[in-house]
Amino acid sequence: MRAKIIGTGSCLPDKTATNEYLSTIVDTSDEWIQSRTGIAERHLVSSETETSLSMATEAGRRALSDAGLDPKDLDLIIVATVSSDFITPSLACMVQRGLGAPHATAFDINAACSGFLFALNTVDAYFQAGIYQNALIIGVETLSKIIDWADRTTCVLFGDGAGAAAVTASEEGMIASLQGSDGSGGDILLCKSRSNNNPYISTSKEPGYLFMDGQEVFKFAVKKEPECILSILEQAGLTVEDVDYFLLHQANYRIISSIARKLKLPLEKFPSNVSHCGNTSAASIPILLDEVNRAGLLSKGDILLLSGFGAGLTWGAALLRW
Ligand code: COA
Numbered sequence: 385m386r387a388k389i390i391g392t393g394s395c396l397p398d399k400t401a402t403n404e405y406l407s408t409i410v411d412t413s414d415e416w417i418q419s420r421t422g423i424a425e426r427h428l429v430s431s432e433t434e435t436s437l438s439m440a441t442e443a444g445r446r447a448l449s450d451a452g453l454d455p456k457d458l459d460l461i462i463v464a465t466v467s468s469d470f471i472t473p474s475l476a477c478m479v480q481r482g483l484g485a486p487h488a489t490a491f492d493i494n495a496a497c498s499g500f501l502f503a504l505n506t507v508d509a510y511f512q513a514g515i516y517q518n519a520l521i522i523g524v525e526t527l528s529k530i531i532d533w534a535d536r537t538t539c540v541l542f543g544d545g546a547g548a549a550a551v552t553a554s555e556e557g558m559i560a561s562l563q564g565s566d567g568s569g570g571d572i573l574l575c576k577s578r579s580n581n582n583p584y585i586s587t588s589k590e591p592g593y594l595f596m597d598g599q600e601v602f603k604f605a606v607k608k609e610p611e612c613i614l615s616i617l618e619q620a621g622l623t624v625e626d627v628d629y630f631l632l633h634q635a636n637y638r639i640i641s642s643i644a645r646k647l648k649l650p651l652e653k654f655p656s657n658v659s660h661c662g663n664t665s666a667a668s669i670p671i672l673l674d675e676v677n678r679a680g681l682l683s684k685g686d687i688l689l690l691s692g693f694g695a696g697l698t699w700g701a702a703l704l705r706w
Contacts, residue, residue: 385553388557392670392674393445394548397428402425403417427543427544439524439545444461444479447674455488458488459519460489460490460520462476464493467525489516496694498666500666500668500670502698522548523670530575542664547667562702565696577592578592613647630644633669655675655676686706
């Protein structure tokens with residue numbers, strides 16, 4: 385049995401921050417941000433009650449409702465995130481409590497922007513092994529809390545939000561999967577955790593903020609993602625022409641259009657929401673999937689290729705029949 389997505393959901397904070405607004409905080413401009421990234425605005429949480437947990441739970445609830453699946457029928461919940469509200473317990477356990485899914489095993493995955501794909505591939509592996517039947521996968525980020533809002537090189541790029549997919553074990557669905565990591569590139573995109581305050585160590589109490597070497601990440605993305613796409617298609621014996629939609633990690637429209645160009649494909653095959661969401665890391669692919677699904681763009685039998693890259697470094701792809 386393979387993983388088949390039977391419902392999608394998402395949850396974005398109400399508040400949006402436009403490029404114009406950010407240019408009142410840091411030395412930037414709408415023209416710079418739009419021309420480098422395609423981002424016009426991003427959603428940001430704006431109250432203590434709007435959290436990774438609240439967004440993840442709501443996106444999960446919407447995906448289950450779309451699928452017509454009762455939370456009590458879930459036997460697996462995986463949350464992909466790098467910005468949980470808790471070090472422990474996992475966000476997935478807290479979502480389990482919020483949804484009322486007592487029979488599910490729940491845990492988190494940290495694979496940055498590839499997290500949703502790692503989670504989907506993990507669910508598919510469980511299903512192939514016959515271990516579970518119904519899963520909920522959520523990608524969620526509140527990146528705004530790990531961003532240095534005085535650093536114009538990162539604060540204009542990221543946004544908050546959650547996306548989810550309800551998945552069931554089925555004869556058809558996933559066609560192929562691929563994932564990988566290269567820890568030697570860990571330093572080009574990282575966020576350190578809290579410092580140790582035990583009696584023997586005297587370290588700085590500064591909170592960790594996200595650091596990124598933008599140009600190195602850009603080079604990695606435009607090389608790795610096309611390789612991933614071609615490799616997963618080869619695995620499945622398909623070509624780029626067989627794919628109806630490429631749902632790529634929404635980091636930057638320049639990266640997406642460069643990939644379309646490399647594959648010699650029209651941009652219409654690459655739906656994008658980066659202009660209004662920015663980069664929402666693990667949430668980006670499931671938010672996009674939900675938008676495309678709810679817009680009625682997907683027909684039964686369509687071939688979708690999901691692919692992404694991120695800190696780690698990590699990368700992943702999933703080829704599936706809708
Ligand atoms: N507004 C205005 N100027 C800015 C700026 C901002 N928000 N951020 C950086 N700049 C400045 C830099 O300081 C630099 O100025 P200098 O030439 O005087 O030193 C200039 O713009 C060019 O900076 P550079 O970093 O070379 O820009 P770039 O063309 O590489 O674009 C990114 C920067 C981040 C948009 C681009 O590298 C990128 O998209 N990288 C990939 C990021 C990504 O996808 N991350 C997520 C991975 S999951």
